[in-house]
Amino acid sequence: MLKRSLTTVSVLALALIVSACSAPAPAPTSDNGLVSPGPLPTAWPSGYDPNGSLHIGFVAPPRTLDPALSTGIASLEYLTPVYDRLIQIDNNLQLQPMLATDWSFSSDGSTLTMKLRDDITFHDGTPFTADAVVQNITRSKTLDGSLIKASLATVQSVAAVDAHTVKFQLAPGAAGLPSVLSGVAGMMVSPACLSNAALATAVTNCGTGPYQLSAYQPNVSVSYTQAQAPGKFWEPGAGLLHDLTITYIADADAAINGVQSGDLDVAYSIGTNVPKAQSVVASNTSKFQGMMSTLTSQVVLQFNSNIPTMNDKVLRQAAGMAIDRDAINQLYGGTCTPADQPYIAGHWAHDDNLVDQNAYDPAGAKKLLQDAGQTSPHITLSAIAADQLAVQGLQAQLQAVGFQVDIQTLSIPTLISNWAQGQVSTIAGNLAALDYDPSTLFSTYFSNAKGQIAPEYLTQLQPLMQQAGDPTLSQDQRAAVYAKVFTILNQEALVIPICNPSAFWTAPQYVGGLSALFTTSNGAVDTRYLYRQTGQ
Structure with missing residues (x-):
């Protein structure tokens, strides 16, 4: 990938609490310790630790906390814990609702009308409405230095139809817009934060996601805390860790070693580093598990x-x-x-x-x-x-x-x-x-x-x-x-x-939700579905 970045990416994380509606225990591993990528959760899992935490090692550094200044896939894993998108992509490469519940093009393709959830509030208390979408898209298209401006080139304008409906006026060739809105261009920031010059670098409460920022070291790590009580987030199976940290570790082998030593809970490998990760899991399937996915x-x-x-x-x-x-x-x-x-x-x-x-x-x-x-x-x-x-x-x-x-x-x-x-x-x-x-x-x-x-x-x-x-x-x-x-x-x-190439995630058996880790097989990963099992 050239315009946006020359390296593929990914990362992970999450934990949970008992709910009346309980899903099966974590996906069983095969004889070689592999968990198969599965569907997005539709219910709360059982057996998660409400005080659990995870520390993840990832191969790309965090460069910004502002979606509009993000370089794309390589930044997604640091942003997805905090910022929900309008649309998401599942492991079957299908677009699924997120903050948007429904969307459709007009018969002539000149507009896209999108219905929004009416039960979402930003971390700072601001309601999520159609006006928030208008302000976010407008900023992304006009902000000096915006790296997603080109992705929104087919959007001529966007307006609120009512409190929870927006309409995009489109230039020809906009068929890919729903896909665009499943990435950083679809991440929603509180309107109260959009004029904050420190949005890219400061610890703010500006998203609607399952986690809030707690610490940021540029090019080193990002730490998060739970935004709502376990099991209370709007999306089943998400936001069940008490806290989460994602750290940049350039050497994939060092990340794998970190999982083996207990310094890390999850490690990401890609390309020629995958065989080592596979061998670590296969050599001790009672202790470790892994998930592999072929990337786009x-x-x-x-x-x-x-x-x-x-x-x-x-x-x-x-x-x-x-x-x-x-x-x-x-x-x-x-x-x-x-x-x-x-x-x-x-x-x-x-x-x-x-x-x-x-x-x-x-x-x-x-x-x-x-x-x-x-x-x-x-x-x-x-x-x-x-x-x-x-x-x-x-x-x-x-x-x-x-x-x-x-x-x-x-x-x-x-x-x-x-x-x-x-x-x-x-x-x-x-x-x-x-x-x-x-x-x-x-x-x-x-x-x-x-x-x-x-x-x-x-x-x-x-x-x-x-x-x-x-x-x-x-x-x-x-x-x-x-x-x-x-x-x-x-x-x-x-x-x-x-x-x-393939990407491979290595984790101890106490990490749950690994099968839902990949939200797209282009390597973009949402950490919200991982959790830590009780007693671990």
Whole structure:
């Protein structure tokens, strides 16, 4: 993912108290200690500790407490305990109500009308109403430095219809707006806090979520306390920890070690760190449990076809055909699912009928280069340090068919900046984190579509993307249009999807709610459903 961040993310947490309406005990683990991702809770669990606490280790640092200044998925886990969203996404990649109870587009797609809950109050005592939504969306669109302004570009205006109904006036192509409102753009802040210049850095009581802020150390950790008495929060199964802390731990192995030593209660691993986490759980299933999910984040080769050396379809196709996705998967310990298109199987936009023009064929890759008179073509793979193992594997595979390959290791900010400015020809590694809705495909794969896609391809893709963004189309109709987009990306070898890595959460058996941890398989996690079992 480029425009928003170059690293995928996630995190966790929650605990609970006995209620008259009681759900089953935590999901049973399998013989290897794994808990399967499950549905969002619909009832209060039994056996939770109302005084419980959890400490979570996460791989991305907390950079802001203001949703409008958030960099996206990498910040979500620090914000979701405090700020509810208008909409949420479940483990089946389906949009579900949250602060909004219902939403619908007009017959011509020019408006989106949204009904809101009428029983919600912000932590500072301000009622949650349609006017609060209007003020939040307006601020996000106009605030200097807002990082979600682009996500709301299709919103021309928003107005309160009544106390608990809002209407969005839309520009063409707004079909993805409900998905946008399931992320930071849909987080609601108390209107009384919106003008607070310290919202990004101060401990405030400005959300409607199950937890309130109690401490914040920028780039280090965020701590929270329960916003309401156990079992009293509006959402069943949420907000049952007495307190919660999420700490940035850059070294995923150190986080796993922290769970083993008892210094942490939950640890997050991704990519090449997953096998170690799996082995820790499998070696002591009576003590530890884990949950693994395939992410929509992808290991990819991304080409800037506006750079002359990369505006060569033969070269790009040969590079794609040189990649042995199964071998790259093995570098991830078998936890990186081979991919030939942007969305994983099971997502509504996945095209089961796509014919991969860039399937692994090293002999074919060599022939393409030879027939085109390409003798030892040069390619530079720009990547971040965390992706070096996979990138070195890609380097070896490309060299095997005749490429000369250099690796340029850059910091995340430098890679983002250089890519946006057209100074990078090829990006390699775990760099694409796709939103639930493909309407953001260009801004995800290409930080500036006009800057990284040559005009001859852009003229093919833009009309299709505009068509697929039509809110009057059904999901199946939109999927059929996106299938054409994916076919062009594949046939022209503009992006080479390689595999979808997995994320893995390691926790002792006393942590409950692990199966509901992933609210989206793009790695964005809501911590509200975790809890600590009694007597632990």
